[in-house]
Amino acid sequence: GAVVSQHPSRVICKSGTSVKIECRSLDFQATTMFWYRQFPKQSLMLMATSNEGSKATYEQGVEKDKFLINHASLTLSTLTVTSAHPEDSSFYICSASGIGGPRTTEAFFGQGTRLTVV
């Protein structure tokens, strides 16, 4: 099946610093990538949808200036949490779909990144 690789799997950063999370599609061209946030024992909350070469579409309540999303190529999307604060600590997960891979109806997920801001 299609492989989506997310890096890093875990990161600890100091309050006020920025953290970049990468999401790569390894064997297909990801025309669409989704970024989710998940709190303990809660469901996935969609943060934004990005199409390659276009600006990301953010969900209501998600600060676009705080969560910068770049989808500059068909195999890579990045999420940068800027000026991170402890309340940004969460599990961040990307998923991807596109050409030669899963249709948008069955997006495949990365392994997730656990961010802890101290």
Place this chain on the structure above:
Amino acid sequence: QKEVEQDPGPLSVPEGAIVSLNCTYSNSAFQYFMWYRQYSRKGPELLMYTYSSGNKEDGRFTAQVDKSSKYISLFIRDSQPSDSATYLCAMSAMAGGSYIPTFGRGTSLIVHP
């Protein structure tokens, strides 16, 4: 009312039991229905995917969709301790040219030996 409702559990069953996991939804536009399995601190992995109403079977897993009742189910036969995980239902409809899934909160399943 949330678009997708799913009992968070936990659901605890003995090894070998038949497990039934369910979700209800309110948006009649949903066309695609998925079940994901998520182990602790990992990303979800797609288990089953069905379009519209009906049944789909894959090994020990059977997915059922009843659009008239807005109710979907995942059955796991001969459950194993390795099935212990959180199971998320998801469903999607066309929006802005894409299908963006809406997830349930997940049901925690514990299969004990």
